[in-house]
Amino acid sequence: MKNVLITGANKGIGYEVARQLAGKEFHVFIGARNQDAGRKAADEIAKKGGKATFLKIDVAENASVTAAARKFAKAADHLDVLVNNAGIIVDGDNGILEISDELLRKTLETNTLGALRVTRAFVPLLRKSKAPRVINVSSGGGQLTGGADGWSPAYCISKTALNGVTSQLATALPKFAVNSVCPGWVRTDMGGQGATRSVEEGADTIVWLAAGASQKLTGKFLRDRKEIPW
Ligand SMILES: NC(=O)c1ccc[n+]([C@@H]2O[C@H](COP(=O)([O-])OP(=O)(O)OC[C@H]3O[C@@H](n4cnc5c(N)ncnc54)[C@H](OP(=O)(O)O)[C@@H]3O)[C@@H](O)[C@H]2O)c1
Numbered sequence: 001m002k003n004v005l006i007t008g009a010n011k012g013i014g015y016e017v018a019r020q021l022a023g024k025e026f027h028v029f030i031g032a033r034n035q036d037a038g039r040k041a042a043d044e045i046a047k048k049g050g051k052a053t054f055l056k057i058d059v060a061e062n063a064s065v066t067a068a069a070r071k072f073a074k075a076a077d078h079l080d081v082l083v084n085n086a087g088i089i090v091d092g093d094n095g096i097l098e099i100s101d102e103l104l105r106k107t108l109e110t111n112t113l114g115a116l117r118v119t120r121a122f123v124p125l126l127r128k129s130k131a132p133r134v135i136n137v138s139s140g141g142g143q144l145t146g147g148a149d150g151w152s153p154a155y156c157i158s159k160t161a162l163n164g165v166t167s168q169l170a171t172a173l174p175k176f177a178v179n180s181v182c183p184g185w186v187r188t189d190m191g192g193q194g195a196t197r198s199v200e201e202g203a204d205t206i207v208w209l210a211a212g213a214s215q216k217l218t219g220k221f222l223r224d225r226k227e228i229p230w
Contacts, residue, residue: 001051002129003076004210005029007059007118008086010037012188013137013206016199017083020207022050029072031086033058059086059114069121078128081210084115085137089155089190096153104154111158116165126176134173135209136166138180138221145229163221163230170219177215181205182223 004021008014010032018028022045030045030052032038038054045052053075057068072079088110090103115136126132141152142159163180170178185195186202205225209217213225220227 007031014085079125
C-alpha cells in the first residue's frame with residue numbers, strides 16, 4: 001500500500017484529493033492544524049472503507065512540522081507522495097501598494113515556506129519510497145506569463161515563489177518527481193461558490209500525478225494533466 005500525506009486535508013481540494021486517493025489503495029494521512037476537523041475528515045474516509053490517519057500539522061510552524069514527521073515515522077516506514085496543499089489568502093490582500101509587510105510575510109509563511117519546510121522534514125521518509133513524489137498545489141495566479149491582473153497580490157507572489165521552490169526541489173532531488181499544479185478556480189471556502197470547477201475537477205491533476213503519472217514530468221507546472229507556462 002502506498003502512503004500519501006496531504007496538508008490542509010480537512011476540507012476543500014485537500015479533502016477531495018484524500019478521498020479519491022483512499023479509493024485507489026493509498027493509506028492517506030490527513031494533515032490538518034485543527035485536531036477536531038482533521039479527525040472528522042479521517043473518520044469520514046475510514047467509514048467509507050478507506051485507510052485514513054489524522055496527522056496534526058501546522059505548516060506555518062517549524063516545531064509542528066518536525067513533530068508531525070516524527071509521529072508519521074512511528075505510523076509508517078516510508079512516504080510515497082507528499083501533497084503540499086495547505087494555503088491561505090489573508091483578508092485585506094487587495095493592492096500591491098497597500099498590503100503590509102506583515103500580511104505578505106504571513107502569506108509567504110504558509111503558502112511558500114510551509115511547502116518547503118514540510119518537504120524538508122519529510123524528505124528522509126520520501127527517500128525510502130521507490131518513486132517519491134512531491135506535489136505543490138500552486139495557482140494560475142502565480143504565473144508570470146501574461147502579467148499580473150492585480151488580484152490578491154500577496155497570494156499571487158506566494159504562489160510564484162512556490163513555483164520557484166518546485167523548480168529548485170526538482171533539481172535538488174533528481175530521483176523524485178516534483179511538480180506544481182494549478183487546480184483551476186474551484187468551489188471551496190477559498191474559491192467561493194461562484195467558482196467554475198467542482199472539487200472533483202480541482203483534485204483531478206493532483207490525483208492523477210499521485211497515482212502514477214510519469215516521473216519524467218518532474219520540474220513542470222501542470223493544469224488539466226498538461227504542462228502550462230510558469
Ligand atoms: N479554490 C481555488 O479556486 C484554488 C485555486 C488555485 C489554487 N488553490 C490552492 O489550492 C489549495 C487548497 O485550497 P482550497 O480551495 O481547498 O482552500 P480551503 O477550502 O480554504 O482549504 C485550505 C486548507 O488549508 C489549510 N491550512 C491553511 N493554513 C494552514 C496551516 N498553516 N497549516 C495547515 N493547514 C493549513 C486549511 O485548514 P483550516 O481548515 O484549519 O483553515 C484548509 O484545510 C491552496 O493551496 C490554494 O491556494 C485553490
